Amino acid sequence: MSGYNTIAFDAGRCTGCGECMDACVQAxxxxxxxxxxxxxxxxxxxxDTWELAMCRQCGDPRCVQECPAAALAKNAxxxxxxxxxxxxxxxxxxxxxCTYGGIVWDESxxxxxxxxxxxxxxxxxxxxxxxxxxxxxxxRIYNEFGDLEDLFVPGLAGCQGCNTELLMRHTLRRVGxxxxxxxxxxxxxxxxxxxxxxxxxxxxxxxxxxLTNTASMLTGIKRHxxxxxxxxxxxxxAGDGGAADVGFQxxxxxxxxxxxxxxxxxxxxxxxxxGMQRSGCTPYGAWTSTTPVGREAHGKRQDAKNLPLIMVAxxxxxVATASTAFMEDYYAKLERAIEATxxxxxxxxxxxxxxxxxxxxAQKNIEVARKAVESNFVMLWEYTPEEGLHLTRPADDPRPxxxxxxxxxxxxxxxxxxxxxxxxxxxxxxxxxxxxxxxxAASPLPARTALT
Amino acid sequence: MNATPASASLDRSAEPRDAxxxxxxxxxxxxxxxxxxxALAGVDMVAVYPITPQSSLVEYLAKFIAEGKIDxxxxxxxxxxxxxxxxxxxxLAGARTYTATCGPGLAFMFEPYVRGPGMRLxxxxxxxxxxxxxxxxVWGGHQDAMSVREAGWIQMYCESVQExxxxxxxxxxxxxxxxxxxxxxxxxxxxxxxxxxxxxxxxPAQSVAAFLGPKDVNWHVALDPDRPMAVDPLTGGAxxxxxxxxxxxxxxxxxxxxxxxxxxxxxxxxxxxxxxHRHAGLIERYRMEDxxxxxxxxxxxxxxxKDAVDEAREAGVPVGLVKVKTYRPFPTAAxxxxxxxxxxxxxxxxSVDFGGGCGPMYRDALAALYRLERRIPxxxxxxxxxxxxxxxxxxxxxxxxxxxxxxxxxxxxxxxLNEKD
Numbered sequence: 117m118s119g120y121n122t123i124a125f126d127a128g129r130c131t132g133c134g135e136c137m138d139a140c141v142q143a144x145x146x147x148x149x150x151x152x153x154x155x156x157x158x159x160x161x162x163x164d165t166w167e168l169a170m171c172r173q174c175g176d177p178r179c180v181q182e183c184p185a186a187a188l189a190k191n192a193x194x195x196x197x198x199x200x201x202x203x204x205x206x207x208x209x210x211x212x213x214c215t216y217g218g219i220v221w222d223e224s225x226x227x228x229x230x231x232x233x234x235x236x237x238x239x240x241x242x243x244x245x246x247x248x249x250x251x252x253x254x255x256r257i258y259n260e261f262g263d264l265e266d267l268f269v270p271g272l273a274g275c276q277g278c279n280t281e282l283l284m285r286h287t288l289r290r291v292g293x294x295x296x297x298x299x300x301x302x303x304x305x306x307x308x309x310x311x312x313x314x315x316x317x318x319x320x321x322x323x324x325x326x327l328t329n330t331a332s333m334l335t336g337i338k339r340h341x342x343x344x345x346x347x348x349x350x351x352x353x354a355g356d357g358g359a360a361d362v363g364f365q366x367x368x369x370x371x372x373x374x375x376x377x378x379x380x381x382x383x384x385x386x387x388x389x390x391g392m393q394r395s396g397c398t399p400y401g402a403w404t405s406t407t408p409v410g411r412e413a414h415g416k417r418q419d420a421k422n423l424p425l426i427m428v429a430x431x432x433x434x435v436a437t438a439s440t441a442f443m444e445d446y447y448a449k450l451e452r453a454i455e456a457t458x459x460x461x462x463x464x465x466x467x468x469x470x471x472x473x474x475x476x477x478a479q480k481n482i483e484v485a486r487k488a489v490e491s492n493f494v495m496l497w498e499y500t501p502e503e504g505l506h507l508t509r510p511a512d513d514p515r516p517x518x519x520x521x522x523x524x525x526x527x528x529x530x531x532x533x534x535x536x537x538x539x540x541x542x543x544x545x546x547x548x549x550x551x552x553x554x555x556x557a558a559s560p561l562p563a564r565t566a567l568t
Numbered sequence: 569m570n571a572t573p574a575s576a577s578l579d580r581s582a583e584p585r586d587a588x589x590x591x592x593x594x595x596x597x598x599x600x601x602x603x604x605x606x607a608l609a610g611v612d613m614v615a616v617y618p619i620t621p622q623s624s625l626v627e628y629l630a631k632f633i634a635e636g637k638i639d640x641x642x643x644x645x646x647x648x649x650x651x652x653x654x655x656x657x658x659x660l661a662g663a664r665t666y667t668a669t670c671g672p673g674l675a676f677m678f679e680p681y682v683r684g685p686g687m688r689l690x691x692x693x694x695x696x697x698x699x700x701x702x703x704x705x706v707w708g709g710h711q712d713a714m715s716v717r718e719a720g721w722i723q724m725y726c727e728s729v730q731e732x733x734x735x736x737x738x739x740x741x742x743x744x745x746x747x748x749x750x751x752x753x754x755x756x757x758x759x760x761x762x763x764x765x766x767x768x769x770x771x772p773a774q775s776v777a778a779f780l781g782p783k784d785v786n787w788h789v790a791l792d793p794d795r796p797m798a799v800d801p802l803t804g805g806a807x808x809x810x811x812x813x814x815x816x817x818x819x820x821x822x823x824x825x826x827x828x829x830x831x832x833x834x835x836x837x838x839x840x841x842x843x844x845h846r847h848a849g850l851i852e853r854y855r856m857e858d859x860x861x862x863x864x865x866x867x868x869x870x871x872x873x874k875d876a877v878d879e880a881r882e883a884g885v886p887v888g889l890v891k892v893k894t895y896r897p898f899p900t901a902a903x904x905x906x907x908x909x910x911x912x913x914x915x916x917x918x919s920v921d922f923g924g925g926c927g928p929m930y931r932d933a934l935a936a937l938y939r940l941e942r943r944i945p946x947x948x949x950x951x952x953x954x955x956x957x958x959x960x961x962x963x964x965x966x967x968x969x970x971x972x973x974x975x976x977x978x979x980x981x982x983x984x985l986n987e988k989d
Contacts, residue, residue: 310798311802314809316797316801321791329650329653332649334657335643336659336660339643340613340657340663366650368646373645
């Protein structure tokens with residue numbers, strides 16, 4: 117099944133000009149009255165901000181559930197929620213059900229109106245000069261992988277708003293049941309994936325390695341199955357502390373030996389499961405429970421170690437960084453990473469913000485993750501020994517770092533010097549990564565062009 | 569025995585594949601004997617990291633695997649912590665495994681080491697015993713193995729090079745016995761057994777295969793997509809079934825140790841039936857029949873001790889010897905029974921129990937003596953630390969001091985044997 121297309125809105129780019137609404141009424145009504153527009157740009161709570169009221173063509177639409185007359189239905193072909201004038205009784209229950217203001221009463225037309233995406237060629241998107249509206253395939257992952265079995269049980273006990281559970285479920289769906297899953301102590305088993313007191317959270321063979329020996333235990337497992345001729349994915353879902361700090365020796369050893377393991381590090385920049393202590397991946401300036409803020413101290417004094425680059429130095433078969441805000445990018449990398457385990461060690465480093473430990477509201481997780489990438493605080497790239505390193509989602513026009521820092525309570529105390537330090541560190545890192553991107557000789561393009 | 573360099577080359581004439589039906593006679597040291605034991609045991613995976621005085625053992629293993637004498641995977645990792653971790657993973661996937669370590673390597677391995685018995689993984693690991701740091705030392709002593717004596721592994725100490733080979737093979741039968749399912753340390757003394765060469769008999773591969781039977785490693789706990797299960801989920805905590813489950817795990821572990829006392833004896837008898845090689849499983853009584861007093865020994869010191877007993881008997885001294893082979897589980901009942909008739913006891917340790925200021929086996933012996941109705945005076949002797957030699961003359965001094973206890977009520981302060989050597 118192909119993915120559904122939908123209209124996406126970037127509030128940061130919207131100027132409230134209203135061109136989209138004009139285009140909609142031109143396309144959808146005869147009198148051009150803005151009251152007929154199926155897209156509405158409304159003023160946000162903060163000054164000069166704009167929000168979108170429009171049908172999201174939901175996957176699990178409330179309007180369809182509320183409708184007593186079966187006048188609304190999700191079109192399996194297009195994904196659009198179709199409204200049927202013949203059966204509509206005009207009860208308006210659908211307008212109550214929709215939280216997006218996506219279906220509304222049109223007084224002059226005497227019936228409800230909603231977006232139908234103009235049959236796949238939306239007029240509003242073409243009219244938007246600011247790039248705030250885009251017509252995108254958003255459900256590709258859902259549709260391609262939704263049919264695969266979720267190999268974790270329902271009801272894992274992650275914190276509210278945690279993206280790590282999302283990542284775990286997606287990863288294991290794709291890897292499939294021919295797997296042995298290692299979850300060293302941390303958030304991944306903490307939410308119950310191995311289980312408690314005789315109950316388990318996984319449908320696959322799963323275990324707690326020690327915090328220190330994940331890559332080594334997987335080595336033994338994988339090697340023995342190789343000896344038996346069985347093709348089984350030896351998969352780690354590990355935290356940054358267990359990978360970068362106390363577990364680094366076994367990780368480095370396994371990478372050096374080229375063990376055919378898929379090692380996924382979920383980086384939430386510290387020991388978040390045990391009470392938010394500092395790890396080697398905690399960034400400069402961050403508050404943690406062991407880098408507190410007081411008269412004599414102002415958060416962590418050192419920069420984070422760049423673990424994925426250290427893995428590149430091991431010349432692993434595949435190394436990539438990813439973010440929970442860019443799942444399609446992650447999926448593409450997961451595919452390559454699984455394939456690379458047939459040649460050697462495969463390493464994925466996924467940044468996953470922690471709502472509790474980083475101190476931001478639960479609903480802001482994706483936003484924080486996205487801002488990290490868009491400000492170059494996190495860079496998304498991939499590496500193979502053959503192709504070298506290249507950016508998969510370059511932020512050529514990055515957001516100011518303050519936007520990222522201000523979104524989190526753990527940076528609330530930063531002074532100007534500390535922010536300057538972080539900015540300098542990002543600049544150095546961007547230069548370093550871009551220099552490394554320029555190195556591979558495989559590309560026929562001039563290095564600079566390949567970057568941008 | 570004196571230390572011998574570890575550079576002895578392999579005896580190529582004695583390959584197990586050529587030795588299907590007849591035993592081979594060869595001369596080798598204890599480290600090579602352990603490697604021959606591994607070659608006979610049908611091991612799937614060997615993980616190694618070198619450390620003195622174990623290094624030549626893993627060199628032999630690597631060479632045997634390279635030459636096809638052992639059909640196993642060699643995983644040469646970056647440290648002892650990973651050695652045992654790799655093998656635990658392999659065992660959970662069903663592999664029969666082997667490694668060896670000692671001293672600081674064992675200390676570094678401690679984290680996975682203490683975990684293994686609780687997972688009931690039937691693994692075999694040699695400890696080529698070495699004294700622990702600090703003071704800096706690379707020489708033999710039992711302090712490394714003694715430091716982990718309560719971690720839940722079975723620990724057996726060897727007296728001779730032949731016993732090293734035989735015990736490595738037997739250890740798999742013991743570990744994989746369904747009533748036991750515990751990892752086994754085969755301890756052989758650094759320097760004296762690791763490098764000391766002796767004539768040995770390599771049993772024919774056929775008899776060993778018949779003795780060992782089919783591999784049976786992960787029937788009870790597995791990481792296998794064909795049998796998906798969660799291995800070692802969290803237990804414990806107040807409320808709910810956690811504490812009860814945890815107690816059950818601990819109790820069944822103790823039951824496994826208890827069963828091991830029986831299984832070890834059975835396996836030693838069966839080994840003798842298959843190979844003709846006879847070793848005591850738990851303890852060996854040497855000239856104890858009419859002994860007035862006894863000494864207890866552990867490991868390679870027993871050779872010198874037996875010679876000293878023979879000389880003393882010639883001179884009319886009524887001494888007997890109890891050699892402990894199985895140190896964990898401690899064969900308390902067997903020791904108590906062996907000592908029931910003596911009037912004094914001397915216990916010689918090659919390590920220190922810092923909590924008691926005596927030898928660790930001395931404390932175990934006291935616990936056994938407490939079972940007897942009579943009070944028997946006893947002394948703790950500590951010798952052979954950091955490679956020091958325990959000679960026949962040392963044992964004559966042990967006999968003299970112990971005999972002097974006969975008729976007294978108490979023992980005395982710990983005697984440090986090599987203090988004035």
